[in-house]
Amino acid sequence: MSHPPPPIMIDPLSLVSLLLQTTCNGLPLGRAATGFIVSKDGKHYLITNWHVLAGRHPVTNKPLHDSAAVPDELIVAYHRTVVQDGQQLAGWRPLIEPLNDTAGNRRWLAHADGSKVDVAALPVAPPLDQTALHPLPLALAQTDLFAGVGETVSIVGYPFGLTGGGTFPIWKTGHIASEPDVDYQHSPVFLVDATTREGMSGSPVYRRFPGVGWRTRKGTNLIASKTVYAGGSDLTRFMGVYAGRIGRITESDGELVEESAELGRVWKPEVIEQILSTVPST
Secondary structure (H helix, E strand, C coil): CCCCCCCCCCCHHHHCEEEEEEEECCEEEEEEEEEEEEEECCEEEEEECHHHHHCECCCCCCECCCCCCCCCEEEEEEEEEEEECCEEEEEEEEEEEECECCCCCECCEECCCHHHCCCEEEEECCCCCCCECCCCCHHHHHCCCCCCCCCEEEEEECHHHCCCCCCCCEEEEEEECCCCCCCECCECEEEEECCCCCCCCCCEEEEECCCCEEECCCCCEEECCCCCCCCCHHHEEEEEEEEEEEEEEEEECCEEEEEEEEEEEEECCHHHHHHHCCCCCC
């Protein structure tokens, strides 16, 4: 007697990260990246790094591509759901999101401090009859879960554009490397020690609790009365947006060269709120 295959279990946060590809004049620029959707006032915004959408280094302003081309479109691998033979099947649908309007003006939103904050928001409105959106609840940034130096975090994205099957992201683990309540170099940033790679720019970063007792943000120890599921929103804390590794910029033969310190930047969630606060309420 044959048995139906067991259901496929997907972590809800694996539905949040989206694979991105920048293009210029219809040609890929060869750099994959990561983004995710957030919602405000009934509108949707794709969050990623400023340097992904600008195609420029946020400090030197130099084009990231060897050809000096900068992106004018973004290919987003959205989730889709189709019904075939009475079954609901999941998949992905790549759609083109223009980065400029018909007049050539930039569509995406930067922070008031410009490239000094390496996070940006692109308004998106994919057809809902062809795509399924899974916005990241920004309320997860307020989860009462302690996060301190040495604690484990997950960076969920696409290293080198690789996927974890289908177009699901890859979860890479690292550790908080600087005091997260202290701003790194006077910016709302903390550092992570993780083996991150190109393509993970724009990845959401999470602190998750895997056991039956946890520490609150004030350091109080709590013991649960029963098994606690790590996937619950009350035990998942959104820590911010990954933005590439830090380094030391030096000059060599008239060229600026960046040496990696194997430490990554994470922009704190507050910068997303600050960017979206510039959108007029409807």
